[in-house]
Amino acid sequence: MSVNLSVFDAFHKVQGLKIGTANAGIKQTERPDLVVFELPETASTSGIFTKNAFCAAPVQICKKHLAETNSKYLIINTGNANAGTGVGGYDDAMAICQKLADEKGVAVETVLPFSTGVIGERLPLDKILRTIPAALSDTSEDNWFVASNGIMTTDTQPKGTSIQFEYEGELITISGISKGAGMIKPNMATMLGFIATDAYVSKDILQELCSELGEKSFNRITIDGDTSTNDSCMLIASGTSKIKLIDKSGAFYSVLKQKLEEVFIYLAQAIVRDGEGATKFVAIDVKNCAAQQEALDVAYTVAHSPLVKTALFASDANWGRILAAVGRSGIENMDLDAIQIYLDDVCIVENGGRAASYTEEAGARVMAQQELSIVIDMGRGAFDETIWTTDLSHEYVTINAEYRT
């Protein structure tokens, strides 16, 4: 199940960008498990990646290739993350890039590899290599929806969105897809995100946009605090539109950035809405901190507390657990009397205890909702942060206790 997430299949084409899919049978799913993006000559590509020290072989190669030259192909497999696979795993990922490069007569450095799925097992390399031609011969501008299915692992639903807007008489398109669904944490989730626009954007500016918007979206979601070895979010500008972004001072910069931000946040939130076993979608708003990091520390301590998460699952307005989590978040010289905690607009904690105005009925009313905010006003500064998370349900345990079996 998921929380207020509907299947999106009304993708607009991103001119010049083609997608192909195929089923290599990596984990015997009915869905395609191999996806190829083919980019036009005019394209720029940017990306942000997991900060896990054990980053997977494809992530290592992807970062290297992205830095070396203009990218022409992206290739994604699900069912196997090719992580913790040592030198052999690195060679496997390179073999995939090489096969694709040979098929299309391009340099191997123009190919960016991505993998997601189980950690620690070698890829079924032969299956993938022999399926690459099928994925390549399938490429079309119309395959976004199929691709949104093709990158799923334990996701219950494909995730995607697509918007268009006019700028100086030209129609600009942004389409994007993402996948979750557990091991979701800042920097980053077990997530893949692929977002593309047909605007032309120079590579440097595109990378800045990807980094900045990724920080506000994919790096502000958490399901279980576990950071994957494979997270990657790519922002592509196919460059086929007449509208060109080559310096940040023009009006188009802020217009495009704002539209991209909508897409980044939608796709990031979609991952939380479809988090493993999620029955709630919860925003944690931490306000008035003395520093940005302080706000994040409080937010993540609350978001990762198993006791808060199980209370959310139970729709139990157990504000004592929220208070206890704030109390252990490691903030120096916390002024307990200055802190106020709200469930949506219901004040639950003030002056170090239950708010005078609070009633169980008011708390229960908020907690009964599928979507709610926990608002924590620290009353000690001017820094705010918002992150998004889920509850901890039986279904989460079931999924993760049975993932490999």
Add this chain to the structure above:
Amino acid sequence: MSVNLSVFDAFHKVQGLKIGTANAGIKQTERPDLVVFELPETASTSGIFTKNAFCAAPVQICKKHLAETNSKYLIINTGNANAGTGVGGYDDAMAICQKLADEKGVAVETVLPFSTGVIGERLPLDKILRTIPAALSDTSEDNWFVASNGIMTTDTQPKGTSIQFEYEGELITISGISKGAGMIKPNMATMLGFIATDAYVSKDILQELCSELGEKSFNRITIDGDTSTNDSCMLIASGTSKIKLIDKSGAFYSVLKQKLEEVFIYLAQAIVRDGEGATKFVAIDVKNCAAQQEALDVAYTVAHSPLVKTALFASDANWGRILAAVGRSGIENMDLDAIQIYLDDVCIVENGGRAASYTEEAGARVMAQQELSIVIDMGRGAFDETIWTTDLSHEYVTINAEYRT
């Protein structure tokens, strides 16, 4: 259920120290929920307490009273933690101390209060006040086992141990009890521990021993990463024995310390064995780190990973999740190739990937056990740490999603 924990009821008396219990009906349990310790004139008392900034009213008072004078009484209630209760909660805890002080004609500062249970609700003060006389009239040196039941909350079993040893022809006794069972994390668990010896120990030395041994035991356990507002561990020396410890240079110091350490570690581990929903008892040994904190960071990141914990629950040797958790533990300049990870004596990770010698059968054999070690050799220094934790089971979710209802 619990993991290899049996009920202990063969307590030795600690000469001079009397315990009384009664049922105040705080949460309508069949068990006593009010416990009083009565200490002789010769006693010294020491304690360590939660570092949660929102520490509960009884903890605030307990620390204050302990610093002010020699303690004569400890009073513990279960069913309600008197935490997050503001000024009113503080007054309630003081009223309990005052009632006991009035009953026995002692100064209020000689009374130390403790509470455990649900957070954020005011104590049923009248029930407690009117039950104090019954607890006081019940005091006896023989009540350790009843007390071990009386301090339980969601614990499935009472926890206690008792040892005796001879020193210079004198029999020295150490008895102790503890309670868990969720919200267990370093510094400290939702735990209470009461350990007593009949040796005479000066208050300063006793406090040093309590702090040092608490650090090695109660501050090295974690169930869900949540730190309670109420954790307290008290070490009492009744002082009725002829054996006196007044300076640390004598031989008795190291003998007593070693015996106390056994008791502290047993009681701390008992809390993990009876952790909420625990089906496994897991030691996380982190070796050869560049600093003590680094070893703890790695250990707790692995211990708190929901993905590692659910894999433990499933007896799934999913070493990729362990590796991913080590990778995100925040250690600078991690040398992936130097890291080795073992399940007991089975090497699972080396050279950044699955160990060459590893087989699924060997991993499965270790994971099938109720008790196991995850050994992480970081290969970058001389600092080691061991912590103890549990898995994350359906039962954990059930307990914590239903605690208040």
